[in-house]
Amino acid sequence: MADDPFTACAEQLAATPKLVRQLLEDHTPTSDGWCRAHDGHAERHPCSIRRLAELAHTHLAALERARGRGVAPRAAVAR
Numbered sequence: 001m002a003d004d005p006f007t008a009c010a011e012q013l014a015a016t017p018k019l020v021r022q023l024l025e026d027h028t029p030t031s032d033g034w035c036r037a038h039d040g041h042a043e044r045h046p047c048s049i050r051r052l053a054e055l056a057h058t059h060l061a062a063l064e065r066a067r068g069r070g071v072a073p074r075a076a077v078a079r
């Protein structure tokens with residue numbers, strides 16, 4: 001697991017690709033640059049959830065490339 005909590009959380013989130021896709025679909029910008037997924041408070045796009053989902057998506061893509069090459073996923077994403 002990654003040392004920094006944000007990356008570690010993204011790696012865990014990548015275990016549920018359906019949720020990653022849903023977050024990316026929900027946390028999109030309005031025409032004036034706010035994230036449309038937050039009720040009761042405003043957050044600029046990209047919000048922290050969107051950035052987390054994007055990092056998870058990047059991690060997922062790395063895992064899929066690793067599987068395609070037959071490389072152990074942990075080795076492929078190790079830093």
Ligand SMILES: [Zn+2]
Pocket residue numbers: 027028035036037038043047048049050
């Ligand atoms: Zn958001």
